[in-house]
Amino acid sequence: MASDPVARKSRTATPNLREADAGQTRDRILNATFRRLVTQGYAALSVREIATDAGVNHALINYHFGSKDQLVIDVLDAMNQRLLARQASMYASGEGFxxxxxxxRSxxxxxxxxxxxxxQAELWAASFSNPELREKFVPRVLAWKKLVLEAVREAINALEAHGNRLPPPFTPDVIACWISEFWLGMxxxxxxxxxEEDMQHLAALDAVQWLLEWLDAQAGKATPPAPRRRSPR
Known part of the structure; x- marks a missing residue:
């Protein structure tokens, strides 16, 4: 008997439909987990409540993610992929430092x-007492710090290319450490x-802005627009 082309087309399309449905289910779970994390925190995170928010059976969370820790890491990764790409694109642009x-800052x-x-802060805190989560979380933080270091190296190289050299203690690694650790503390x-610390943070951010404007002038770059100032809260 000849095969039915309609049935054949339906069978071919079924896996794609299933994949799309699975992707939508994962997205609903990730979005629900993100909302719970940023409103209630990691300690209060409940898989059953996430499932209710996402409109899925809680067993699907274990099916898609395996554990609560992997679920929150996947939430972080979903955000990080977009944000690291945003940072990398900004650093790779032709804009002044x-x-x-x-x-x-924006x-x-x-x-x-x-x-x-x-x-991120919730996962920092949870990682202190959860070695398995810490093992997954720390590399994500280090990836961001690596981007900061690469940006500082670019700035130092531009400075040295115009005959200005910083004294030996002020290496790119040291300066990148100052920036990243200050930012995390802020x-x-x-x-x-x-x-009470808002004004000090604003002054510190503006001081780096001034230094980078000076660096742009040394490197012959056009003066950039004024930054959007961070208003004290």
Whole structure:
């Protein structure tokens, strides 16, 4: 008997439909987990409540992610992939160093408002007592620090190319460490609502802005627009 072309087409399309449905289910679970993490925190995270928010059977969470820890890491990765790509694109642009710093400051305000900064802080805290989570979380933090180091190396190379050399203690690794550790400290302070430190943070951010404007001038780059200033809360 000749095969039915309609049935054959239906059989061919079924795996694609199933894959699309599985992808949508994963997305609903990831979105529900993100909302729970940034409003209630890791300690209060409940797989059953996530399933209810996502409109799925809680067994599907184990099917797609295997464990709660893997679920929260996948939430972080889903956000990180977009944000690291955004950072890499910004660093690779032809903008001056001061404008890149201004963009980073603007990105931070957006990430603070979206809840992404809270998400990272929750995983930091949970990782202290959860070795399995820590093993998965730390490489994601190091990936961001690597981007910062690459950006600092680019700036130092531009400075040296114009005959300006920093004294030996001020290596790219040291400067990148200052920047990344300051930024992480600022994040925790902001999340805790320590308003007494807002002005100091603003002054520190502006000081780096001034240094980068000077570097742009040394490298012959056009003066960038003024950054969007971070308003004290």
């Amino acid at each position: 001061a404008q890149k710093w201004a963009s980073a 990105f931070y305000e957006d990430d603070l408002a979206s809840g992404f900064v809270r998400l 994040e925790f302070s902001d999340l805790l609502g320590v308003k």
